[in-house]
Amino acid sequence: MQQFHKKTDITFKNSFEQTQFIxxxxxxxxxxxxxxxxxxxxxxxxxxxxxxxxxxxxxxxxxxxxxxxxxxxxxxxxxxxxxxxxxxxxxxxxxxxxxxxxxxxxxxxxxxxxxxxxxxxxxxxxxxxxxxxxxxxxxxxxxxxxxxxxxxxxxxxxxxxxxxxxxxxxxxxxxxxxxxxxxxxxxxxxxxxxxxxxxxxxxxxxxxxxxxxxxxxxxxxxxxxxxxxxxxxxxxxxxxxxxxxxFEEQIKASIFEELKMKNIQNSIDKRRSIRGFKKESISKEEFDEITKDIFSIASKINIDLYFINNNIKSMKQGIYKNVTLIQEGDFKAIGTKLAFNQRLGGDSCFTLFFTANEKSNYIISYIFSAFLAHIINLKCANLNIGCTGIGAYFDEESKKILNTTNNILYLQAIGK
Ligand SMILES: Cc1cc2nc3c(=O)[nH]c(=O)nc-3n(C[C@H](O)[C@H](O)[C@H](O)COP(=O)(O)O)c2cc1C
CATH class of the missing domain: 3.40.109.10 (NADH Oxidase)
Structure with missing residues (x-):
């Protein structure tokens, strides 16, 4: 299945060849x-x-x-x-x-x-x-x-x-x-x-x-x-x-039992994808509430999470692998560029990268990346924090910036 991924990479070169008008x-x-x-x-x-x-x-x-x-x-x-x-x-x-x-x-x-x-x-x-x-x-x-x-x-x-x-x-x-x-x-x-x-x-x-x-x-x-x-x-x-x-490794529903979600019905009714951020910050507590169970569940199902911190209070700006800072700095411009030049990628408080290595089951990793992104979207709706999935991004450039050989499966921008 990995071959289907490689063949559909967006690169700087082929992005110019894509249909501009729809x-x-x-x-x-x-x-x-x-x-x-x-x-x-x-x-x-x-x-x-x-x-x-x-x-x-x-x-x-x-x-x-x-x-x-x-x-x-x-x-x-x-x-x-x-x-x-x-x-x-x-x-x-x-x-x-x-x-x-x-x-x-x-x-x-x-x-x-x-x-x-x-x-x-x-x-x-x-x-x-x-x-x-x-x-x-x-x-x-x-x-x-x-x-x-x-x-x-x-x-x-x-x-x-x-x-x-x-x-x-x-x-x-x-x-x-x-x-x-x-x-x-x-x-x-x-x-x-x-x-x-x-x-x-x-x-x-x-x-x-x-x-x-x-x-x-x-x-x-x-x-x-x-x-x-x-x-x-x-x-x-x-x-x-x-x-x-x-599918040899099945995903057990019990993995998700630890997931804490408040006011689920309210989140379902309110969930939306944000179209632009005001570039306000979020607190470390809000970040923790959105991501805490997500990091631990992702690691159990072989999804490696990275994120660029643009604007979370009391946390150093930079690139993180799971919760560990791997490169400090201001990556807002790069975040926008990687997200196929969509400003959502750099104007967010943080932009998540869902990735998986080639040994993990491609279909499962892909489906469950969006599954986790959905849970995040619902948690954000409950906290009045904006959020959107981003499916258009530069594959190879994202790998280079994150310093990984993993496939990049999905991006998600979160902020105010
Ligand atoms: C898989 C996926 C990829 C998406 N990619 C983008 C994207 O690259 N840029 C963007 O602005 N919105 C993106 N969106 C958000 C959709 O445009 C949005 O879900 C759709 O317009 C419906 O709006 P709603 O989510 O508010 O119901 C994506 C959504 C999904 C589920």
């Missing part, structure tokens, strides 16, 4: 709609299902000229929203057991398959579950803008989406497991994805029954996930590799 009128539709005759259920009407809204509900609308854009609980690179969520539900009183598609725009669940003795568990080789949440990617929504580098944005958007599901469950104290090892290839076929959409990962919730559901009785109806589609060979190669990838 015609937003050609943006593919960012949500999937099953036909009207499918049965739909509004989440608001089912107390036990209300937490699902937190996965992706609309939390604000913004006007750009005449256009009104809806922004969701989950952030997305370029606001392109390549993730879709499918949910298998069993044993909820008054609710038909089935596989549903989640519609974030109106918080509906669309029934796409009624369960009998069959179920998604078959593809996970596991016993019966109360809920299975599956995240898929519609790659063209991202490749439309980011071309081949969309492979990274898809993983990052997936990580944020996974964390949105995680925090929604955490707010309700619901126990779950992450799952990356399942028969993605067959499941992509059963869902009629036809190479336009593919599964990335899942979250499973047990229902303490050891029956083993059978293979789906029939394939599901194939529905185009966008209004049009342009094939990308590089990304299809990436999907093929992903379908055959074995």
């Amino acid at each position: 015609d937003w009128r050609t943006q593919p539709r960012s949500y999937k709609l099953y036909p009207n005759f499918f049965r739909r259920y509004n989440i608001n009407e089912y107390e036990e299902l209300k937490f699902i809204k937190n996965f992706g509900k609309i939390t604000t609308t913004k006007k750009y000229g005449k256009e009104e854009v809806s922004l969701r609980a989950n952030p997305s690179a370029g606001g392109l929203y390549p993730c879709e969520i499918y949910i298998q539900i069993r044993g909820i009183k008054g609710f038909l057991s089935g596989i549903y598609h989640y519609e974030p725009l109106n918080n509906n669940l669309t029934l796409i398959h009624e369960l009998s003795n069959d179920g998604l568990e078959y593809y996970f080789d596991t016993d019966s579950k109360k809920f299975i949440f599956l995240i898929s990617n519609v790659y063209f929504r991202s490749s439309w803008k980011y071309e081949n580098r969309a492979n990274r944005y898809l993983l990052l958007d997936t990580g944020h989406q996974l964390a949105s599901i995680f925090t929604s469950l955490k707010a309700e104290n619901i126990k779950f497991e992450f799952e990356f090892n399942f028969d993605k290839k067959n499941l992509n076929k059963e869902f009629g994805f036809d190479s336009q959409e593919f599964f990335q990962c899942a979250i499973l919730i047990d229902n303490e029954k050891d029956t083993k559901p059978k293979q789906l009785r029939e394939p599901l109806i194939s529905v185009a996930p966008s209004d049009y589609f342009i094939k990308n060979k590089f990304l299809e190669e990436f999907i093929q590799k992903l379908e055959n990838e074995k």
Whole structure:
């Protein structure tokens, strides 16, 4: 998988060759709609299902000229929203057991398959579950803008989406497991994805029954996930590799039990990506509250965190590896430059660099970098501190400045 990373580096040289102009009128539709005759259920009407809204509900609308854009609980690179969520539900009183598609725009669940003795568990080789949440990617929504580098944005958007599901469950104290090892290839076929959409990962919730559901009785109806589609060979190669990838080290949900988060619902409702900083400082206490558990969790899942401290009170300016200062100095101008000349990188109080070495599992490191970034985004929302993920950065230059051979996976600017 590392080869897909190297081939999508942004360098000083190739940055000039990138498309400078983008015609937003050609943006593919960012949500999937099953036909009207499918049965739909509004989440608001089912107390036990209300937490699902937190996965992706609309939390604000913004006007750009005449256009009104809806922004969701989950952030997305370029606001392109390549993730879709499918949910298998069993044993909820008054609710038909089935596989549903989640519609974030109106918080509906669309029934796409009624369960009998069959179920998604078959593809996970596991016993019966109360809920299975599956995240898929519609790659063209991202490749439309980011071309081949969309492979990274898809993983990052997936990580944020996974964390949105995680925090929604955490707010309700619901126990779950992450799952990356399942028969993605067959499941992509059963869902009629036809190479336009593919599964990335899942979250499973047990229902303490050891029956083993059978293979789906029939394939599901194939529905185009966008209004049009342009094939990308590089990304299809990436999907093929992903379908055959074995994940030996699974990430245990218990690693995240130590994570302390206050007022989760308030954070979910308020979370946004900041568009510019006022260049005010934050205190050391605020920095600690945002990052404390993050450093310790990152080290357990082989993510190496670096940060540039531009403006945290009572802490020396400079480059840090985890919490250790490795080079003192004012790196604001460099921070901006590394973030593809975006001022967010240098105007922040600190800019985090999520990195991983080539021995760690590429997919897991990528998805969980964005997962941790999402938790930080929520913590910031609660503290009224601004924050944004940055997917556009110079790869090799960042490595040089941080003095690392690790892959640079994601940047995040945090400040006031
Ligand atoms: C993976 C990822 C990469 C992003 N990269 C950038 C970036 O390079 N520059 C930027 O200004 N915003 C970036 N954003 C922020 C998005 O533009 C933002 O999430 C989107 O417009 C929706 O707004 P919201 O997060 O306030 O809901 C990124 C977001 C994600 C999830």
